[in-house]
Amino acid sequence: NLTSESRYELDGLDYPTSLSPDDALNYTAVRLFVDSGQRARPGFGLTDNNVADVIRICRLVRGMPLGLILASGWLEILKTAEIAVEIERGLEFLAADIADLPKRQRSMRAIFDRSWQALSPEEQAVMARLSIFRGGFTREAAGNVAGANLRVLLSLVNKSLLQRRTEDGRLDMHELLRQYAAEQRRRNDPDGLVELAHCREFARLADADVRQSTSLPYATDWLAADPDTIRRAWTYAVDHSLSTALA
Numbered sequence: 001n002l003t004s005e006s007r008y009e010l011d012g013l014d015y016p017t018s019l020s021p022d023d024a025l026n027y028t029a030v031r032l033f034v035d036s037g038q039r040a041r042p043g044f045g046l047t048d049n050n051v052a053d054v055i056r057i058c059r060l061v062r063g064m065p066l067g068l069i070l071a072s073g074w075l076e077i078l079k080t081a082e083i084a085v086e087i088e089r090g091l092e093f094l095a096a097d098i099a100d101l102p103k104r105q106r107s108m109r110a111i112f113d114r115s116w117q118a119l120s121p122e123e124q125a126v127m128a129r130l131s132i133f134r135g136g137f138t139r140e141a142a143g144n145v146a147g148a149n150l151r152v153l154l155s156l157v158n159k160s161l162l163q164r165r166t167e168d169g170r171l172d173m174h175e176l177l178r179q180y181a182a183e184q185r186r187r188n189d190p191d192g193l194v195e196l197a198h199c200r201e202f203a204r205l206a207d208a209d210v211r212q213s214t215s216l217p218y219a220t221d222w223l224a225a226d227p228d229t230i231r232r233a234w235t236y237a238v239d240h241s242l243s244t245a246l247a
Contacts, residue, residue, distance in 0.1 A: 012063025021046035
């Protein structure tokens, strides 16, 4: 927060969506995973059988170097497909007892604990509530569902806990960080009030959008732009028999 400060955002290493083993090695995230994996399992390499799983791992950690190193350490006993599944199940998996790494860098949880403790109580509360979103969110939705004002959102962006997409202006949270924040949300909101607010907000938006449109494809395009969020709101409404939201 100095007037002379210039921010330079660092993203994760680059990774592909789907490629052959030879082509995938042109991406830095894939190369780091393979290089680190060879220390855990000598002779490990990309093949037609595992390249899709390796790319999936890179996507799950969004190219985060520490995440790739911790994930590759499990190659000693797990297949790449199993590693990807375990990452999706929770943060506890991404940990390793690597002697030459500081203790704070031996697990993703330790990294997030350190960042979380540096936040103010208001920032912690907002981050926890924002974890309800998957695939990004608008600042309007963040305000309506999570009670996030612009000042807090700016602070979280400046601390690199949220990212603003240049292509559409939406805000986003790293998936591993979202998992961590979701744990905090469930602990602090046992009654699921944030989920209820999320469901009602997107039921309202979908209803307003459909009512204003005279063509079904327009509404379909809007729903397709935010599939994870809509699916989560819909599932919550079904599970809790919220007929008003479903209507």
